[in-house]
Amino acid sequence: MYELLRAYLNKITSSTVSDEEFQFFEAAYSEKKVKKKQFLLHEGSICRYMAFIAKGAMRQYTIDDKGVEHIARFGIEEWWMSDRESFTSLTPSRYNIEAIEDCDLLVATNEKLILLREQSPLFVKMGVILDEKSYIASQKRLDVTISYTAEEKVIYMMENHPQFMQRFPQSMLASYLGLTPETLSRVRKQLLQK
Amino acid sequence: MYELLRAYLNKITSSTVSDEEFQFFEAAYSEKKVKKKQFLLHEGSICRYMAFIAKGAMRQYTIDDKGVEHIARFGIEEWWMSDRESFTSLTPSRYNIEAIEDCDLLVATNEKLILLREQSPLFVKMGVILDEKSYIASQKRLDVTISYTAEEKVIYMMENHPQFMQRFPQSMLASYLGLTPETLSRVRKQLLQK
DNA sequence: CGATTCTTTGAAAACAGTCAATCTGTGTGG
DNA sequence: CCACACAGATTGACTGTTTTCAAAGAATCG
Numbered sequence: 214m215y216e217l218l219r220a221y222l223n224k225i226t227s228s229t230v231s232d233e234e235f236q237f238f239e240a241a242y243s244e245k246k247v248k249k250k251q252f253l254l255h256e257g258s259i260c261r262y263m264a265f266i267a268k269g270a271m272r273q274y275t276i277d278d279k280g281v282e283h284i285a286r287f288g289i290e291e292w293w294m295s296d297r298e299s300f301t302s303l304t305p306s307r308y309n310i311e312a313i314e315d316c317d318l319l320v321a322t323n324e325k326l327i328l329l330r331e332q333s334p335l336f337v338k339m340g341v342i343l344d345e346k347s348y349i350a351s352q353k354r355l356d357v358t359i360s361y362t363a364e365e366k367v368i369y370m371m372e373n374h375p376q377f378m379q380r381f382p383q384s385m386l387a388s389y390l391g392l393t394p395e396t397l398s399r400v401r402k403q404l405l406q407k
Numbered sequence: 408m409y410e411l412l413r414a415y416l417n418k419i420t421s422s423t424v425s426d427e428e429f430q431f432f433e434a435a436y437s438e439k440k441v442k443k444k445q446f447l448l449h450e451g452s453i454c455r456y457m458a459f460i461a462k463g464a465m466r467q468y469t470i471d472d473k474g475v476e477h478i479a480r481f482g483i484e485e486w487w488m489s490d491r492e493s494f495t496s497l498t499p500s501r502y503n504i505e506a507i508e509d510c511d512l513l514v515a516t517n518e519k520l521i522l523l524r525e526q527s528p529l530f531v532k533m534g535v536i537l538d539e540k541s542y543i544a545s546q547k548r549l550d551v552t553i554s555y556t557a558e559e560k561v562i563y564m565m566e567n568h569p570q571f572m573q574r575f576p577q578s579m580l581a582s583y584l585g586l587t588p589e590t591l592s593r594v595r596k597q598l599l600q601k
Numbered sequence: 602c603g604a605t606t607c608t609t610t611g612a613a614a615a616c617a618g619t620c621a622a623t624c625t626g627t628g629t630g631g
Numbered sequence: 632c633c634a635c636a637c638a639g640a641t642t643g644a645c646t647g648t649t650t651t652c653a654a655a656g657a658a659t660c661g
Contacts (some may be wrong), residue, residue: 275550283554285546296544344538349492351545352479357470358552359585361479363649383608391553396649398609543645557617590617592641602661609656616649624641631634 241325254310260299262320270318431526434518448504454493456514463510
């Protein structure tokens, strides 16, 4: 499991982490399994873990006043899951993080990461790169959400996140795109006929 | 002008920056004025500056295939403007950054900031805090955009960004919210009648 | 196999968008 | 300083897309 993290670290930082430096990662992260339909985080509690998905699929979502779920993000292999606000500032989270499939995770607490940040320059580098990637991704998603029609959203999803289309139920994909499940179903049908 | 940045730095990091450390900031940032309707960044060119708005108002936007403008963000006093992707990776930007009012800016190039990052721990701290804030803000905006009706969006805007409502033209506010100017106008009228 | 959950389909209603005309306010040049 | 021009905002009528509600069909799980 740690080898997956190691390979990911090398890939994302375009470096080769030494055995010595990677030992700090092994000390910081521990293995955790979360079964399908179980939660890594519940709304109202503090997010204790920053989790690296070695295997499986998860979703992070809120529930609004009307009881409607809104999916903030999906995660699959090689993605990170956490409510960063809650994680770093130790405040109660408004998000739920749920396993959609059985998951193998590598998790670290905030204290461990503070230590790791001092021990490993590559960890710091990874953090900067990830921040930037997630910022760019959320800008793009905002753009899509604001300006695309239902059909354009679905096409965008199929082209840019085909993995998601296969692994998450339609109703969740619809919520992610800001559509109703019925609309998503109809748009898919139309697109298949072309 | 530098005093504004200094006060901001103290506020955001909950610290008091020493004269010594702040000298590095003064060396890194230089003053720049941008007049109303002029651009800090044009689509297709590389974003050379990370700008702190000391005075004025700006917007950052893209133009899509159909020629429609989409506003990614607004900025007023004490906000930062830049296309971070272009700025750090020196790639051509797809954004425009335009002054909506005459602006007084403090700008730094990427090289200067790399240096500043080594000189000033407070600058690094500020960077982490800003990343987090902007990430949280964009998650929230995504939520609003996906799940709110036109009326809810306008109410959200009035409650959370009243400064924007006053300083930016309706058409731009509409674009920011993913509405047409007509719809924004109608919703405002309805709300005033209540 | 039965029960539950998810997806699809249909019809009607609500919502926001489009197009076009009018109104308002601001700034500019005569 | 006034009058005109221009851009932005409002209003109305209409259109089209998406949602809502309800029911039937398919898939999944114990």
